[in-house]
Amino acid sequence: MAKAMVLQAPGQLTMAEFPERPLRDGEILLRVRMTGVCGTDRHLFLGHGSWSFPLIAGHEIIGEVVEVTDGAADAIVVFGGELRVGQRVALVPSSAPCGRCFYCLNYPHRTTLCRHRTVYGFRRCDEPPHLFGGFAEFLRVQPRSFLFVVPDDLPDERAVLTEPTAVALRAVERALAPGIPVIGEGLGIGRRALVVGAGPIGLLVIAVLKGMGVHRIIAADLSAMRLEMAKALGATETVLVPQDGSGVPESVTQKIHDLTDGEGADVVFECVGVPSAFAMALEWACRGATVVEVGHFTDSGSIPLSPHLICRKDLEVRGVWAYPWWQFRDALRFLRTTSLPLETLVTHRLALSELPQALSGQLGQGAVKPIIVP
Numbered sequence: 001m002a003k004a005m006v007l008q009a010p011g012q013l014t015m016a017e018f019p020e021r022p023l024r025d026g027e028i029l030l031r032v033r034m035t036g037v038c039g040t041d042r043h044l045f046l047g048h049g050s051w052s053f054p055l056i057a058g059h060e061i062i063g064e065v066v067e068v069t070d071g072a073a074d075a076i077v078v079f080g081g082e083l084r085v086g087q088r089v090a091l092v093p094s095s096a097p098c099g100r101c102f103y104c105l106n107y108p109h110r111t112t113l114c115r116h117r118t119v120y121g122f123r124r125c126d127e128p129p130h131l132f133g134g135f136a137e138f139l140r141v142q143p144r145s146f147l148f149v150v151p152d153d154l155p156d157e158r159a160v161l162t163e164p165t166a167v168a169l170r171a172v173e174r175a176l177a178p179g180i181p182v183i184g185e186g187l188g189i190g191r192r193a194l195v196v197g198a199g200p201i202g203l204l205v206i207a208v209l210k211g212m213g214v215h216r217i218i219a220a221d222l223s224a225m226r227l228e229m230a231k232a233l234g235a236t237e238t239v240l241v242p243q244d245g246s247g248v249p250e251s252v253t254q255k256i257h258d259l260t261d262g263e264g265a266d267v268v269f270e271c272v273g274v275p276s277a278f279a280m281a282l283e284w285a286c287r288g289a290t291v292v293e294v295g296h297f298t299d300s301g302s303i304p305l306s307p308h309l310i311c312r313k314d315l316e317v318r319g320v321w322a323y324p325w326w327q328f329r330d331a332l333r334f335l336r337t338t339s340l341p342l343e344t345l346v347t348h349r350l351a352l353s354e355l356p357q358a359l360s361g362q363l364g365q366g367a368v369k370p371i372i373v374p
Helices: 039-046 102-106 162-176 200-212 224-232 250-259 275-284 307-313 327-337 352-360
Strands: 002-009 012-018 028-036 060-068 077-079 088-091 138-141 146-149 192-196 216-221 237-240 265-270 285-293 316-319 346-350 369-372
Touching: 002 352, 012 352, 028 088, 039 352, 060 138, 060 162, 146 327, 162 200, 162 265, 162 285, 162 316, 162 327, 192 200, 192 275, 200 216, 200 224, 216 224, 216 250, 224 237, 237 250, 250 275, 265 275, 275 285, 275 307, 285 307, 346 352, 352 369
Parallel strands: 077 146, 192 216, 192 265, 216 237, 265 285, 285 316, 346 369
Antiparallel strands: 002 012, 028 060, 028 138, 028 369, 060 088, 088 146
């Protein structure tokens, strides 16, 4: 029997056991070594967005191969080594694009727009293959999946950041293209970047910007502790936003303007996932800036917004919907080569039974990146 935490409905988590069944042709069985708890998992728990329950959440998965079927080598794509029992792998959450839908035919470079891809951690678990999420002891990898071998010199505590690092890399790439930094467009070394939200994604965006050599990186957040982490990962300035519930004080906006030559940031990354933060991102951007919206993978509501602000500032607003599968290759390279202390993002190691604490917010602001070790 394989244990898993099943989200029966918003706010309802139960431990369940699934019987061991023979693998189907083309499948691989992984023993889950650890799974990161993402902000999206918490949105699922809180009932934000439209999802079909019950499901086993968890998509930031590092596993160990324990069984391989005969047809798996042809059905599953593996990068960085040969598929074998005992190998550590990072699982790309989304399956291969179908290659036939409107988006695959017209936007083949944007694989995440495929209408028929499936995503681990978001599929009903009362239907086969059941074990389709990372908050479980085992996971059944399906045909048309992508696996990346975790290098031997990369410890689990860094490897588990592969998926959120892929998100951060994708966000930064959205700010790069189609800009021309030499004439003041897009993101470049001399640009002023502002990261709104110093959660895991925001902190990793800061680390990627630091690795690129971006001249000025400003982090804004509600937590002084997280802003200290932002400094350690490359932020050149930080702005503490008060938590008094009365909105953003004018003094905060003034400080950001003071740090950006009185104009605002050239590139702003919204990494909070709270609608009001998007309004802040637009406000804190200079005229002609690029605003990258990466925080709202789930629908957590809306806010009044004046389109005139976008026109008056001549802004480019770019969304981020996950990442293409090959982003894992660059994420693993970044995790291996950077000297930044990225492992400090992992603040809690929890047992499977402790998942409710992580999703309900009981761990508090100090929980930057909890991980589940089944």
